[in-house]
Amino acid sequence: MYRALRLSPLRFIVSSKLTPTVSRGRGRSGIDDNSAACSCSRSVTTLIGICNEFIRCQDESSSTRKIFIPKKTRKILQVQIVDALRSGERHGASSLLLKFVHGKYSLRAFDFHGILEYCARSPDPVFVMETYTVMCKKKINLDSRSLLFIVQALCNGGHLDKASEFIYALGENDSISPLLPVYNFFLGACVKTRSWNYAGKCLEWMDQRRVGKNEITYAELLKLAVFQRNLSSVYEILKHYVDNYSLNILSLRKFIWSFTRLGDLKSAYELLQHMVALASRGEKVVSKLDIPIPSTGQTAVSEKVAFGANDHGNNTVECKSSDARSKKSKSSKVALPKGRNKVPATRVLRWSFNDVIHACGQSKNSELAEQLMLQMQNLGLRPSSHTYDGFIRAVAFPGGYEHGVALLKVMQQQNLKPYDSTLATVSAYCSRAFQVDLAEHLLDQISECPYTYPFNNLLAAYDSLDQPERAVRVLARMKQLKLRPDMRTYELLFSLFGNVNAPYEEGNMLSQVECCKRINAIEVDMVKNGFQHSPTSRKNVLRALGAEGMVNEMIRHLQRAENMHVETATYNIVLHSLLEANETNMVIKIFKRMKACGYPADAATYNIMIDCCKLIHSYELACALVSMMIRDGFLPKALTFTALMKILLNDGNFEEALNLLDQAALQEIHLDLLSYNIILRKAFEKGVIDVIEYIVEQMHREKVSPDPTTCHYVFSCYVENGYHATAIEALNVLSLRMLSEEDKESLQERKAELEEKYVMSEDPEAETKIIELFRDSEENLAAALLNLRWCSMLGVRIIWSEDQSSWARELSNKYG
Structure with missing residues (x-):
């Protein structure tokens, strides 16, 4: 009293x-x-x-x-x-x-x-x-x-x-x-409300007044350390705890929970194994009488926790017990403690396993998660829906979504209903793997969903697959669940529905009106939910307007964005769209305004401006831009050389274009097939066979495989100049290079099969079989076989080795 x-x-x-x-x-x-x-x-x-x-x-x-x-x-x-x-x-x-x-x-x-x-x-x-x-x-x-x-x-x-x-x-x-329960309750209230200042005062008073600590105090201190993300404090609390109390199942659970929340899987796993050892020998859950420990006194205990450093320099926890290390619990069942305990030891043990498995899910440690699941089975602990929720997060990933789907089937066999979060996780992985049907089916099973990421992943998949009509169902599902969109949702909506026409189709008056309606509707809903444009959403809007050819509307959106903040990538989208619309004057104007406002140009900006120089036929201006580009720290890439060559080729200056080609080779800049085909196209149009032959040999030296476009330009140039036999031989050689540029031995092994099945076959369905290869995305193989079959039908002997071609040897001797 x-x-x-x-x-x-x-x-x-x-x-x-x-x-x-x-x-x-x-x-x-x-x-x-x-x-x-x-x-x-x-x-x-x-x-x-x-x-x-x-x-x-x-x-x-x-x-x-x-x-x-x-x-x-x-x-x-x-x-x-x-x-x-x-x-x-x-x-x-x-x-x-x-x-x-x-x-x-x-x-x-x-x-x-x-x-x-x-x-x-x-x-x-x-x-x-x-x-x-x-x-x-x-x-x-x-x-x-x-x-x-x-x-x-x-x-x-x-x-x-x-x-x-x-x-x-x-x-x-x-x-x-001094009353310890009063301080404990106040400390717990401070932790619950995240009132760190009051918590600090409480701890200070407890220390000054020598109130002492009991297990409830340590539990609240653990929560405080976890909320403050202070892992070192958890180590210190554990050290003080074992100086005064013996570790039991309930106290171990609290420390395991703390370590998992702070990402220390190693310490959590070691304490979990110590808990398994205690539970296996029948340790009771209910702890003994909790006597407050004075601030100045210490109580000797039989089990200690030693602190050391692991290989990475982090603090680790090692439980030293005579039974923990000597007795293994590989296949032993966990014994229920005797007495009237409120919570069975198996339940507490399962909770701690779940905590560690969920931590594995956060860190994507699939190996440890699988090891823990196997140990649970050996101990006779039946995994719950919560267990599978963490396990699926640990072992499933976008490329291996099948594992997550298989685990859902296992849960169904065990009559376990998956959490909504579990379904959302697997659905998100399916969306990333473009398994949109399965992803949508899983989302339909969700009853409540407070997070938007699975729906956003599915919207992103539909955006990549260019299926905006299916995205409408996703939005309807979100509305049915009363799920509020986030900024990522709106960014995807602008990308999905901003552009009305299909790819490679030009906008018209009707599509432009519809585009404005869609963008305005999305913006109104976005403002209604308290969101403003992000850099990504702004870029998606500008990209949609540019695709529809709505130059004026795009410029107005850019001006509104300039009042806040504009990234260089945003300017690049506008410049590219203006260039596609042949608005060269506007391109130059926007570029000057961009530089005047202090926005730095990047490599993509300079390449766009060099492409603009092609339209205005100004090689001098393009060279000036290259100088600015180098001064800003961006070295010319293959794209830059290609753009410069386009300008020279438009003026018929093959000599300078070939000089640029040689300069790129000296700088070890490997041009792609598109760059070579651009030169071949201009050489074919001008009928310059020497350039054609030089480029073909250059491609062979750089190990750039030709494609059907390359074959067309080379064959047609020879034919236009009356060299029909040379044209057929060149087509034969280029087709061989399409079949195998590097692995010539494999081609010789397949020679008999290709001749019999495709090239010299008298089967009327032979060409149909070749066309089937196009459907299997083997365009170069199909085109090469058609070329060889056509050469064979002309009565020409098919050459299966370049060494047998006088044309190939001549090009090698002349330009090699």
């Missing part, structure tokens, strides 16, 4: 400004102004008067003999006060409280436990302080439960500041012993 609080708590009462709870019964709040009790809703003047009266009464001796009110009657009055509070009759509750304390009856703290406990549970911080003030006036000594209820009511009511003042007053009063 503790003596009544005196000066410090009274100072706290005067400074309190608690918000009264609104009454549901009479629509009033606070306490009756005519009552004699002290209420937290009274004015400061009234509170000071009551406090002074209470202090004066402290010095007076009571000459009247107190009469105990019957226990049953006291209980009835408490129930009546609680019922009045529960029904919202705060005025009646205050009157009953005064009736309860008035009279010459001796009351003690336990007579108010029912009232204070209800205020703590409700919570009702106003009435709890009213009751506390009345108790002070009547000189009723507070006990530990009363103090705890008062702190609980203040904390649960959101008044941590007032609870902090109350706890501070406890320490200021020498007649009140």
Whole structure:
């Protein structure tokens, strides 16, 4: 039993400004102004008067003999006060409280436990302080439960500041012993509300007042360390814990939970194995009597936790136990502890396995997750839906979505219903692998989904597959689930629905009007949900407008974006779209404005501008841009050389174009097939056979395989100049190079098969079989076989080795 609080708590009462709870019964709040009790809703003047009266009464001796009110009657009055509070009759509750304390009856703290406990549970911080003030006036000594209820009511009511003042007053009063449960509850409230400042004060007071710690304190400290992402604190807490307590199943679970939340899988796994050892030998879940450990004392225990450094320099935990390392639990069943335990050991063990497996899912540690699942089976622990939720996250990935789907079937066989989060995870992986039918089917099974990522992944898949009509169903599903889109959703919507026409189709008046309607509708919904354009959404809008040829609208959107912030990639989209629309003057104007505003150009910007020089036939300006490009730190790439060659070839300057080709080779810049075909096309148009032959040999040296376009330009150039035999031989050689540029031995091995089945076959379906290869995405193989079959039909002997071709030898000798 503790003596009544005196000066410090009274100072706290005067400074309190608690918000009264609104009454549901009479629509009033606070306490009756005519009552004699002290209420937290009274004015400061009234509170000071009551406090002074209470202090004066402290010095007076009571000459009247107190009469105990019957226990049953006291209980009835408490129930009546609680019922009045529960029904919202705060005025009646205050009157009953005064009736309860008035009279010459001796009351003690336990007579108010029912009232204070209800205020703590409700919570009702106003009435709890009213009751506390009345108790002070009547000189009723507070006990530990009363103090705890008062702190609980203040904390649960959101008044941590007032609870902090109350706890501070406890320490200021020498007649009140420090109460560990009060500090523990306040510390837990600070952790729950993320009030780190108050938590720090609480720990400081506990240390100053030598309150000590018990297992509840350590549990709250663990939560505090996890919320603050402080792994070193968890190590320190574990060290102090084992100095005073023996590790049991429940305490191990808390530490395992902490390590998994902070990503320390190694420590969590080691503690889990220690828990398995304890559970296997029948360790009980219920811990022994929890005696607070003084701040200055330590208790010897049989099991210690040593701290060291692993290979990576991180702190690790090693549980030293005589049984933990000697006894293996590979195939042993976990023994249920004897006695009346509230929670079976197997359930607690399964919870910890789930924690570690979920941590494996966060770090994508599939190997450890599979090892833990196997251990659960060996221990006789049946995985739950929660277990599979973490396991699927660990072992499934975009390229191996089949594993996730297979695990869903296993869950179905075990009559386990997958979580919505599990279905969402597998659906997202299916979407990334473009298994859109399966992904959509899984999303249809979800009943609730607070996150948008699986739907966004499916929308992104439909965007890549150019199937906007299927994306409409996804949006309908999101609306059905009342799932609010996020910014990523809107970015995808602009990409999916901004462009009306199919790829490679030019916009028209109708498509442009529809494009504006769609973009405006998406923007209105986006603003309605509180989102502004992101750089990605802005780029998608500009790209859609540019694809439709809506130059003016695109420029207006760019101007609005310039008022906030524009990235270089955004300017590149606008410049490219203007270039596609042959708006060269506007391209130059936007480029100048971009440089004037301080936005740096990148390699893509310069390549776009060099392409613009091709349209205005200005090689000098293109060279100037290359100089600017080099000064800005961007070296010319294959794309740059190709653009420069286009300008020269348009003017018929083959010599300079070939010089650029040689310069690229000297700089070890490997040009692609497109660059060579551009030169071949111009040489074919001009009928320049020497250039044709030089480029063909250059391609052979650089090991660039020809394609059907290459064959067309070379064959047609020879034919146009009357060299028919040479044209057929060149077509034969180029077709061989299409079949195998590097692996000539493989081609010789397949020679008989290709001749018999395709090239010289008399089967009328031979050409149909060749065409089937196009459907299998083997265009070069099919084109080469058709060329060889055509040469054979002309009566020419097919050459299967370049060494047999005089044309190939001549080009090698001439240009090699």
